[in-house]
Amino acid sequence: xxxxxxxxxxxxxxxxxxxxxxxxxxxxxxxxxxxxxxxxxxxxxxxxxxxxxxxxxxxxxxxxxxxxxxxxxxxxxxxxxxxxxxxxxxxxxxxxxxxxxxxxxxxxxxxxxxxxxxxxxxxxxxxxxxxxxxxxxxxxxxxxxxxxxxxxxxxxxxxxxxxxxxxxxxxxxx
Amino acid sequence: xxxxxxxxxxxxxxxxxxxxxxxxxxxxxxxxxxxxxxxxxxxxxxxxxxxxxxxxxxxxxxxxxxxxxxxxxxxxxxxxxxxxxxxxxxxxx
Numbered sequence: 001x002x003x004x005x006x007x008x009x010x011x012x013x014x015x016x017x018x019x020x021x022x023x024x025x026x027x028x029x030x031x032x033x034x035x036x037x038x039x040x041x042x043x044x045x046x047x048x049x050x051x052x053x054x055x056x057x058x059x060x061x062x063x064x065x066x067x068x069x070x071x072x073x074x075x076x077x078x079x080x081x082x083x084x085x086x087x088x089x090x091x092x093x094x095x096x097x098x099x100x101x102x103x104x105x106x107x108x109x110x111x112x113x114x115x116x117x118x119x120x121x122x123x124x125x126x127x128x129x130x131x132x133x134x135x136x137x138x139x140x141x142x143x144x145x146x147x148x149x150x151x152x153x154x155x156x157x158x159x160x161x162x163x164x165x166x167x168x169x170x171x172x173x174x
Numbered sequence: 175x176x177x178x179x180x181x182x183x184x185x186x187x188x189x190x191x192x193x194x195x196x197x198x199x200x201x202x203x204x205x206x207x208x209x210x211x212x213x214x215x216x217x218x219x220x221x222x223x224x225x226x227x228x229x230x231x232x233x234x235x236x237x238x239x240x241x242x243x244x245x246x247x248x249x250x251x252x253x254x255x256x257x258x259x260x261x262x263x264x265x266x267x
Contacts, residue, residue: 003261006188013192071232075197
């Protein structure tokens with residue numbers, strides 16, 4: 001065993017991910033997000049009900065599912081994953097602040113904000129873990145935001161895009 | 175350090191070096207080892223305080239999580255520097 005072989009193992013240990021677990025968690029989170037935006041679209045256009053209960057219920061269910069998956073199935077966690085978790089936390093904070101601001105000023109751009117920030121996070125994930133699939137999906141989400149902005153079915157388009165992304169995570173490739 | 179005499183132990187530490195944690199079965203599959211063999215090497219590393227083992231129970235399932243300790247990182251870094259230095263000398267000669 002030479003130095004090169006050891007260094008290769010060390011390098012791998014920094015960015016090696018449990019792809020099976022990650023794909024499952026991504027599927028859950030993107031599928032639930034798609035469902036939330038679909039509900040927002042349906043309730044906004046066809047019913048006049050309070051959505052807060054349904055949305056908080058869905059977020060709670062997905063949170064429990066993700067926690068369960070982490071406790072049961074996550075087999076490894078590398079340094080880059082730890083970094084990415086921190087980036088996601090800050091990204092979600094930015095998303096929340098921008099969503100509140102846009103809800104108070106121009107609610108039409110909420111799906112645009114969600115789409116671009118989720119796309120950016122997915123791109124960062126793709127760059128960190130050298131995943132072409134995630135980079136392309138992130139770029140797709142960023143670019144679709146233009147279409148969301150000029151179209152009156154913003155939430156519906158976002159829901160469909162997120163649904164397509166969640167389906168792509170069902171395949172167990174990187 | 176005697177611990178680094180074994181290629182398997184060096185590989186285990188290299189595998190754990192950049193990670194927060196690793197599952198027992200994940201290491202076993204990655205390094206193509208039997209459970210008994212891996213257990214033996216992990217016990218040696220544990221006795222030297224280079225790794226720590228944690229068993230977790232969730233829904234009647236037992237998981238063994240392995241982490242490298244600060245001491246483990248330090249010792250492995252020293253070993254790695256030595257190896258790189260020696261391989262550099264070899265190349266010059």
